[in-house]
Amino acid sequence: MKPRFLFAPGAVLAAGALALISPHILPQAARTTFAWAGPGHDHGPAGKHGADKSQKASDKQAAGDKQAAGHDHDDEGLVHMTPEQAASHGVDVAVAGPGVLSMSLSAPGVIAPDSDRIARIAARVVGTVAVLNKRLGDAVEKGEIVAELDSREVAEARSEYFAALTNLELQKTLFAREQELWNRRVSAEQQYLRARNTLREVELRVELAAQKLTALGLSPGDVAASRNAGPGAAQSFQRYPLRSSIRGRVVERRVDLGAPVGGEGQEKELYVIADLSKVWIDLAIPADELSRIHEGQEVRVAAQDGAATKGRVIFVSPMLTPDTRSARVIAELDNDGLRWRPGGFVTARVTIGEEPVGLRIPRAAAQTINGRPAVFVQAPEGFRIRNVSLGRDDGVHVAVTSGLTAGERVATRNAFLLKAELGKAEAEHAH
Template structure:
């Protein structure tokens, strides 16, 4: 078997290249020399390009995973159970306040509850007496009307408590609480997450007439969003539900996000459209405020004639492929089209099925230059 070092590349003779326009466009190279030079051959094929374009963006919290703890009554903060950065579960108590207004509404509910129980009992008893013909119908109808009014008042008092932030379990527990507990309200987290902001201090007056009504901001970063700015020329290439590759620089994390929203509006100042993508962050690699680059895929144009990028060399300013013809490589100029990360579309110059060099083509380029210098 011929060794690459013992059998250096030799340009074809004039008689061997008579069919070529220029003698130095051909390189004679045996199969043994091809193997020794580790030049890989492959046929030109049609394939689907994985085209994409780049867009920059910023990591922001998922707007569906932000919870705010606010108060709806005038009161004083007596306990702060969570600090900034603390993890919280859904419905966990983050603070406790005392409110005279809340105490009055709770008392109203308890009174309405007792009145309703009494009126419902009386209405049931008068109904039995009326059905036994021992009680006047008019009196029975009055008792039933009074019972209905008591139920309405109870429901109204319950709705007030719900509007002030109490849940059903807390309302049902009210009759069992000591009287001094009626002025207290537990503020609970609406979601699972971490305390991102605490906007109140112990002893602060809060509520409608106070200084603050929103006390805590809680963020769940298990999923984050990416706000991308897309130019109008690229906007038509972006599709909702498409997967995109995201990276935060050479040393930063990378991942795959899903586009969930493409704005139909163009910002008048930036002349770009907002595109939002959702990104899994279970490992807490992505932090709001990070700048990222996204590779957004372009919808396919169908199969095209393409070769590996390593197969293309530039010779005399023109893209060139080395086509294998018998024991020779022919340097053939081609016309390029679109490309992706690995493949280059060939618009003209070669046909499907022709065998070309797809690796170590720089060796062939160097040998071609050597033969030209010799001539």
């Protein structure tokens, strides 16, 4: 029995010819018609031109990246700053080179006035404050009158001296007359001898009265003025001047006008005057370090605000303090401009030896960056960071054992500003 078809064979071939025919039996030209030519594919003139443009852009980008990478490498660790900018920011530069480190012993100290340069202006008599010529902080010259008192004791002493002077003049006249009569053999020798003895007694009273005035603190000039004063000046003898025994400044005033002084339970001192042109640094040195401390050694003193100066050891106590087992050591400093104020705290370094080194830099030049010691070396375009190895340190200079050569210039004062600028530049580069 022959099979039966729903559709005619010709119709089936006409409807599904393309689906049923295998590509392998199609002509070559038909297969070429369906080939894909995407972007950048080198097929035809247009595709080749697009590929050339893409390659050039890629090469240009690569060259730019390479240049940027090289520029970042050159600027790494560099702070751009001209010499003029460095000067305006207070950045100083020093040359690294050989030198000497001063080995020293460090100890805390207290500034104190020189005890030989302090004067306490005290009343030696009982009286009342009549005049105060100086205020706190005023400058005083040696021998200048700083105050005056009204004192009955002084008035009595001066009156006694004035009476002795008057009697002396009378006895001189009487003695001159008796001497003339004795020379002419008119009077007896006994009268002449009695007049001479009386004159000597009066001269002795004058000397005793003058010494009493001197003991009360009156100067020889005041005594001479009393000698030359007339009878009407006796009323002014109660005025007692107080003079400064040193040149300095008034650092303390303890009385007011009209205050009683010199008596029982009353103030004795009127002023305290100090000459602060030189001050002391009072140090406490442990007993085991005393063998290295000697009078005349140099002392470098630094305050908390960065001020520094030099002085000399003038005293090493032979006694130890029982509580601390330390000895008192005193250094003397020049104090021009009154920079060093008594009562302030300082750090003192006593020089105990010297050590030559092949290369040293100021201590302020050494910075710590990323946990390592480094310095900023001056370059034509600014300052470049350089890691170094450091050796001994004397507080002012530090030895450099590697990382730096003699003759290179490094930033010293305000080098921390360069460190801050470097940190900002690295932060910006990271972002």
